[in-house]
Amino acid sequence: MAILPGNMIESICICGAGTMGSGIAQVCAVAGFNTVLFDVNAAMLQRSEHSIRAGLDVLAGKGKVTVDEVARILSRLRFTPDITECRADVVIEAIIENEDEKVSLFNTLAGLNPPETIFATNTSSIPVSAIGARLSNPSRLVGMHFFNPAPILRLVEVVKGTDTAEAVVNSIYDLAIRLGKTPVICNDSPGFIVxxxxxxxxxxxxxxxxxxxxxxxxxxxxxxxxxxxxxxxxxxxxxxxxxxxxxxxxxxxxxxxxxxxxxxxxxxxxxxxxxxxxxxxxxxxxxxxx
Ligand SMILES: NC(=O)c1ccc[n+]([C@@H]2O[C@H](COP(=O)([O-])OP(=O)(O)OC[C@H]3O[C@@H](n4cnc5c(N)ncnc54)[C@H](O)[C@@H]3O)[C@@H](O)[C@H]2O)c1
Known part of the structure; x- marks a missing residue:
């Protein structure tokens, strides 16, 4: 399996448009990535779109971004309730904190994406290895744990599961830097470090x-x-x-x-x-x- 290095990643899909998914999608679009944000709940997608727009407008009001930049950032974001649009170089899962739900989502995503797509989970507490053990290819699953609010807090715990490939850890570490974050590599243990x-x-x-x-x-x-x-x-x-x-x-x-x-x-x-x-x-x- 050829793993895309972090500096070659171009497209990112976020699953779950709640508190974290919405913030992570904003971070990705601001950093210049084509970003798809998927949720099963259309109301959450609407709420997310509204809060990202409002957040960017506040930044524009303070002169931190131009109105043109806001328009460019928003043009890189796509909000969808259709899981078949979840195709990207990296998929970051930020749905509810439930192991069965996360496993089921990753198994569906595996059928929609090529083998080299990296799967990252934003889980706060479920061992990455426990999710990986229930996937056909655990080597491409890694923890990518952002903190709330994701657009502001810089730390990202990059969590290496028992079977996570070294190349996948390195790629996500480099991607986190491109997102303007400060990554640390953690071994897999309940709750990681923070x-x-x-x-x-x-x-x-x-x-x-x-x-x-x-x-x-x-x-x-x-x-x-x-x-x-x-x-x-x-x-x-x-x-x-x-x-x-x-x-x-x-x-x-x-x-x-x-x-x-x-x-x-x-x-x-x-x-x-x-x-x-x-x-x-x-x-x-x-x-x-x-
Ligand atoms: N809230 C935090 O401070 C925080 C911080 C770091 C990590 N996390 C982790 O991030 C993840 C998301 O947390 P949150 O606070 O954003 O939750 P949330 O409740 O705000 O949002 C979860 C979203 O997932 C959607 N969802 C549920 N099942 C889905 C599915 N099968 N496919 C697509 N979307 C689905 C829901 O509709 C909802 O919009 C959890 O794993 C959580 O542990 C949360």
Whole structure:
């Protein structure tokens, strides 16, 4: 299998037009790539198109890009609910955090793309090797873990699964640099590096609130006053309660269920009441729906 080096990649397809897919698509189009953004939900595609346009208009308003550049960036982006349009040099999967769904998507994509297309997953917590083990060609699957908000945060964890080919890791590493990001290569382990280190930040904060020691706003206020950019509750609202709870559950489970990392009942209650954070208009805080 001939792997395209990072400097030869021209087209990128993103699957999933939610918080992450939308931001990653913007990053790719801004960096000059022909970009297809696919989602099964047409409303999410519309919402994504609206938020990318609005974000670029803000940049134009600040004089960071010209109006002509905005038009060129948008002309490189195609939004589609049709999976047969998901053909590209690299496909970056950013759909819901569910192993079966991701495996099923990659198996469909394998039938639509040539063998050299690289498959990257933006999963936060599912081991890349576990997804790869259920694909016919695990050597072309790699983790490409962006951070939220993708257009702003520079870090990308490039995750090497047990069977990921070295050439695939190198190609995605180089692609991340072309996207203006700062890649690091990580071995495959539950939550990789950032999400493993960050787990207690959320879980201890949730325990403090659940036991009545402080409110979410107070915890955020003190953590931000010590220098953290975002307190844990504001951050959970940004990430999405569904995504954050699922990541906690998966990391805990894959690490052998240590009690200190057990998912929070409080977070589960908030999630079950439909409060997903910013994306639904309410989480630990209330937002304007956009
Ligand atoms: N939210 C974060 O802060 C964050 C950060 C890094 C990585 N991630 C990871 O990125 C992925 C996406 O997270 P998100 O926060 O963008 O989720 P999200 O809920 O905002 O969006 C998920 C999108 O996937 C779509 N989708 C679901 N199944 C699909 C399918 N089979 N084909 C195409 N589209 C499908 C949904 O319609 C939705 O638009 C997850 O794996 C998550 O763990 C999230």
């Amino acid at each position: 999400n493993r280190v960050a787990r207690p930040y959320y879980l201890e904060a949730l325990k403090i609130v659940a036991s009545g020691i402080a409110t979410p706003a107070l915890v955020d206020q003190v953590m931000e006053a010590t220098g953290f950019k975002m307190g844990p509750f504001r951050l959970m609202d940004l990430i999405g309660m569904d995504v954050n709870y699922q990541v906690s559950t998966l990391v805990w489970d894959k690490l052998g269920r240590p009690p200190r990392l057990a998912p929070s009942d409080l977070q589960k209650q908030v999630l079950e009441s439909g409060k997903l954070g910013r994306k639904s208009g309410e989480g630990f805080y209330i937002y304007n729906k956009s």
